[in-house]
Amino acid sequence: ETGVTQSPTHLIKTRGQQVTLRCSSQSGHNTVSWYQQALGQGPQFIFQYYREEENGRGNFPPRFSGLQFPNYSSELNVNALELDDSALYLCASSPAGTQTDTQYFGPGTRLTVL
Amino acid sequence: LAKTTQPISMDSYEGQEVNITCSHNNIATNDYITWYQQFPSQGPRFIIQGYKTKVTNEVASLFIPADRKSSTLSLPRVSLSDTAVYYCLVGGQAGGGNKLTFGTGTQLKVEL
Numbered sequence: 001e002t003g004v005t006q007s008p009t010h011l012i013k014t015r016g017q018q019v020t021l022r023c024s025s026q027s028g029h030n031t032v033s034w035y036q037q038a039l040g041q042g043p044q045f046i047f048q049y050y051r052e053e054e055n056g057r058g059n060f061p062p063r064f065s066g067l068q069f070p071n072y073s074s075e076l077n078v079n080a081l082e083l084d085d086s087a088l089y090l091c092a093s094s095p096a097g098t099q100t101d102t103q104y105f106g107p108g109t110r111l112t113v114l
Numbered sequence: 115l116a117k118t119t120q121p122i123s124m125d126s127y128e129g130q131e132v133n134i135t136c137s138h139n140n141i142a143t144n145d146y147i148t149w150y151q152q153f154p155s156q157g158p159r160f161i162i163q164g165y166k167t168k169v170t171n172e173v174a175s176l177f178i179p180a181d182r183k184s185s186t187l188s189l190p191r192v193s194l195s196d197t198a199v200y201y202c203l204v205g206g207q208a209g210g211g212n213k214l215t216f217g218t219g220t221q222l223k224v225e226l
Binding site for chain 2: 004033035040041043045048056058088091092103104105107108110
């Protein structure tokens with residue numbers, strides 16, 4: 001069984017640019033969540049997708065957007081990058097019918113904005 | 115989601131038992147308590163989850179008193195590889211989806 005994978009592992013962008021991060025969920029999981037983790041902080045919830053629809057959003061501006069595809073993989077898009085967007089971006093998937101907070105995280109994408 | 119409070123850091127030695135306590139005074143009736151472990155530059159990893167009393171799995175035990183306002187993660191006989199950040203989360207599936215709310219966690223350092 002393949003776990004959650006993310007690409008790329010590292011990325012360097014400049015302020016004002018746009019970035020797309022990708023996530024493949026674990027087999028059998030139809031829910032994907034994205035988190036931003038700044039250095040020394042816990043992960044912060046960005047949004048969640050369930051069956052290709054957004055299913056909850058955290059306190060992030062609209063320039064953070066996402067997609068989920070029919071195979072349940074997902075993308076996180078960030079427009080007009082700011083220096084404070086530098087962080088580890090984590091994707092987590094959870095199985096269908098989950099009743100509790102068990103999510104399976106990928107290794108993350110380290111984004112650096114210069 | 116209920117706010118959690120846990121120590122910022124703890125130190126231990128190999129072979130010792132480590133207990134990390136988390137306070138969650140305003141836990142709701144349908145909330146579960148979940149602990150995650152995170153190594154540097156990796157995603158958090160689910161350790162254990164419980165609702166009440168005691169839960170044990172192959173890596174840890176979780177003790178939850180009757181009032182559920184706190185919980186204790188117990189790691190038996192820690193090793194150097196248990197050095198990580200441990201997060202206590204409280205919540206459950208809500209109408210807006212399973213949003214996990216992480217605090218700053220407890221940095222556990224295990225030494226020889």
